[in-house]
Amino acid sequence: MRLVIAGCEYAGTTSIAHAIDDWMAETMGARFSLIHDHYKVPHTSGHPDDTTPEERKQILALSPKLKEMTQRHSLYYHVQPGSFDGPDWLAIGLHIEDAVYGPLYFGYGADGKPHDRKVVAMQVEKAIMRFAPDTTLVHVKASPEVIARRMKAEPHEHELVKAADIKRVLGLFEEACARSTLRHKISIDTSKSTPAQAAAEFARKVEPYLTDTDRLRVLTRRALNR
Template sequence: MDWGHERDINHHLDDHFTIPDRQHLAPEDKETMVNLSPALKERFQRMQLVYHIRLLHRFDHILLGGFHIEEAIYGPLYYYPGRVASEIRQYEEEMPKNAILVHLTASAEVIQRRMETDPHEYSLIKKEDIPMLLDRFQARI
């Protein structure tokens, strides 16, 4: 975002692909999201992805943090265990041709430190899961 602002580029930013998302929800709505059934969480996440694919076609400058790759990792582990995040990579075919997919990484130590110093209100991952999650993200690229 800072890079864009320095060049007079205002990105549309969405980084709310975890349940509950950290933006725009009242506390009672966050609780409702956390307590949805696995089937409803999977459906909600799928609709989130489709909606944001549409936004990729509407904005000249858009940043989506996590997005579909994150869903492929977190969904079957935390939101709807035992199910598969169906056809996740197909969303890339629906992205604009000039879309750029960037895989950002951090070490297990950095992730753990961030979890300790700036914890999320609804922490999704567990410290002991970090190495496994890093492996899964690496396997998805």
């Protein structure tokens, strides 16, 4: 199973990713070897993030040019052929997230500018479609009110999305996911669901896109559990 999970900060992308990993372990007897959740500046290293507070300050202090370069190189690195050697791969945010936050908050990748993130996104997806065409894009949503409530209740360190920007950011993710050329797409609204409930919704919606390997693992797991 190969997934790109994307959505506004506080929509629940990371929580759902780990819930899906648990569902896959229970249903298929396998887990993702790595969960790539390192595309949101300054959390750009490790599985999970292993940067120190001082390193995060240094990343945030980089110029827009250097932030752009390191993010672009990371994106390209993670969609090279070897990334898809195994049957499973999961990235949170990836090019979708970078295309929203780069221009909005970090001063790079705007339309018509060098390394326009719409262009970079097309390049990333061209590689995905070449080497892993069965990849599914999972758009994780939540209402503006729920995002605002979560933001207030459990604020993130180095929070990106500003309260005044919530509706705009949700709209930008909607546009980016609609623009995506990945042929398999599903959406999950977490406004009224727990991560486990969202994972169950994912399981129903992803079923048409399961690979032969996925289906074989499901059948094998069922047989072993009888």
